[in-house]
Amino acid sequence: MVDPLRLGRMLADNTLRHGYPLPVDPQVITGWAAEAGLPQPRPGRPVVFTGALYQLTPYIEALVELVGRFRDPRIPSLGLRLASSLPWSSELLLTLLETPEVARGVRRAWGILGSIARLLREAGMRPAYAWEADLYSGIMLYDLGMDEEFAQQAQRVHKLLRERGVEKVITLDPHTTHALRDLYPRYVDGYGLEVQSYLEVIDPSLISTKGEAGEVTIHDPCLYARKAGVVEQPRRILAARGLRIREPQMSGVNTYCCGGPIEGLAPRLSRRIAETRLSQLERASKTIVTLCPICNANLRAAAGGRGDLRILDLAELVGNA
Amino acid sequence: MEAREWLEQEVSKCVYCGFCEAVCPTLHAGGHRGYGPRGRINIIKKIVRDGEEPTPEALNSLYTCLLCGACDLQCPVGIRIAQAIREARPLVNRMAQERGLRITITPALKRT
Ligand code: SF4
Ligand code: SF4
Numbered sequence: 001m002v003d004p005l006r007l008g009r010m011l012a013d014n015t016l017r018h019g020y021p022l023p024v025d026p027q028v029i030t031g032w033a034a035e036a037g038l039p040q041p042r043p044g045r046p047v048v049f050t051g052a053l054y055q056l057t058p059y060i061e062a063l064v065e066l067v068g069r070f071r072d073p074r075i076p077s078l079g080l081r082l083a084s085s086l087p088w089s090s091e092l093l094l095t096l097l098e099t100p101e102v103a104r105g106v107r108r109a110w111g112i113l114g115s116i117a118r119l120l121r122e123a124g125m126r127p128a129y130a131w132e133a134d135l136y137s138g139i140m141l142y143d144l145g146m147d148e149e150f151a152q153q154a155q156r157v158h159k160l161l162r163e164r165g166v167e168k169v170i171t172l173d174p175h176t177t178h179a180l181r182d183l184y185p186r187y188v189d190g191y192g193l194e195v196q197s198y199l200e201v202i203d204p205s206l207i208s209t210k211g212e213a214g215e216v217t218i219h220d221p222c223l224y225a226r227k228a229g230v231v232e233q234p235r236r237i238l239a240a241r242g243l244r245i246r247e248p249q250m251s252g253v254n255t256y257c258c259g260g261p262i263e264g265l266a267p268r269l270s271r272r273i274a275e276t277r278l279s280q281l282e283r284a285s286k287t288i289v290t291l292c293p294i295c296n297a298n299l300r301a302a303a304g305g306r307g308d309l310r311i312l313d314l315a316e317l318v319g320n321a
Numbered sequence: 322m323e324a325r326e327w328l329e330q331e332v333s334k335c336v337y338c339g340f341c342e343a344v345c346p347t348l349h350a351g352g353h354r355g356y357g358p359r360g361r362i363n364i365i366k367k368i369v370r371d372g373e374e375p376t377p378e379a380l381n382s383l384y385t386c387l388l389c390g391a392c393d394l395q396c397p398v399g400i401r402i403a404q405a406i407r408e409a410r411p412l413v414n415r416m417a418q419e420r421g422l423r424i425t426i427t428p429a430l431k432r433t
Binding site: 003004005142143144145146147222223226227253254255256257259260261262265266268269272273276277 | 344346347349350351356381384385386387388389390391393394407409410411412413414417418423424425426428430
């Protein structure tokens with residue numbers, strides 16, 4: 001019932017018009033950085049680039065749920081009619097999505113981003129933030145095969161960063177890292193940014209050992225583990241804080257996807273995959289560490305509010321010491 | 322090399338061994354082999370190399386891939402399966418646009 005081209009069109013139109021796949025207030029995306037006390041870009045300082053993924057994930061979750069509700073088999077004909085008329089105007093859609101729950105999700109995202117900024121400082125880095133340049137990376141457009149739109153967004157982001165003198169970028173999630181490091185160079189002439197994930201730039205030996213003791217398991221995101229080679233770094237950071245790691249079935253390069261990439265197009269299939277992954281993880285530990293907002297949201301949705309599981313972003317677990 | 326040419330070369334390498342299937346999350350949950358890497362490679366072959374019109378089920382198959390890359394590690398002939406599926410999408414999008422095909426994703430699930 002979901003037409004990827006139509007969904008992609010809406011995401012692309014918004015991305016090219018507003019910079020984000022939904023017409024959210026830019027403050028939702030950038031507000032955390034003022035709270036975290038990050039300065040504007042300065043020569044020689046790396047710039048944190050969120051690509052808006054953490055902040056937008058609560059909206060994406062709400063959107064998936066909304067579409068799911070219209071597909072409720074108990075109201076087939078109405079469901080079909082409404083679903084096929086989706087997406088309506090993006091502004092109307094956004095109004096429907098701006099619920100207290102989404103607002104809580106955004107607050108949580110801000111908390112995670114602030115914690116990552118503190119972790120970077122603790123490891124001796126002095127990150128800055130480019131307010132006007134922190135747009136969506138466009139990765140969903142690439143995944144949907146909308147190459148021209150993706151190229152436009154890549155060129156725009158690159159230009160905005162370069163105009164602010166940015167040379168080094170610190171990304172915070174696997175999808176944005178993949179977009180800026182592996183894909184942008186193919187779509188932007190004269191691409192000149194050095195891109196690393198925060199997990200790659202933090203030296204764990206500089207992280208203080210005080211923290212929450214205990215045992216956790218870790219869910220490796222596919223792109224980190226298989227593309228970026230980011231496997232050991234998060235484990236070292238967790239270990240530096242005194243956490244013991246129990247490896248799940250399928251970890252490191254052999255990790256098992258959380259199902260997140262298709263939650264918008266094929267929600268039921270996506271959910272089944274998340275349930276499979278969750279059961280692999282919870283056999284290792286009831287505290288599950290994620291490194292990507294999409295994995296976190298998808299695994300949480302599969303857990304369905306179960307009180308015996310904690311599904312936390314790495315920064316939520318180690319960022320506040 | 323042009324994307325299409327690369328894609329044709331890549332999918333032509335498949336020897337149908339099926340080693341890639343064991344690790345594919347969408348095949349574990351999906352209704353049939355079309356939800357696995359070997360099925361997807363085959364579909365790309367038909368569409369890109371043989372010029373067949375993509376059926377609705379072929380589109381379900383191509384758009385439900387997670388691009389997770391688990392299959393890539395298993396392929397004995399080194400096909401970059403996830404990348405091939407990704408590269409097939411812009412071509413299929415263009416085909417759909419030109420021929421006025423509507424792509425709707427309603428994947429078949431395995432019965433539980
Ligand atoms: S990349 Fe696609 S075909 Fe390969 S294992 Fe993942 S979901 Fe299956
Ligand atoms: S493992 Fe490679 S060669 Fe074997 S069926 Fe899969 S894609 Fe084809």
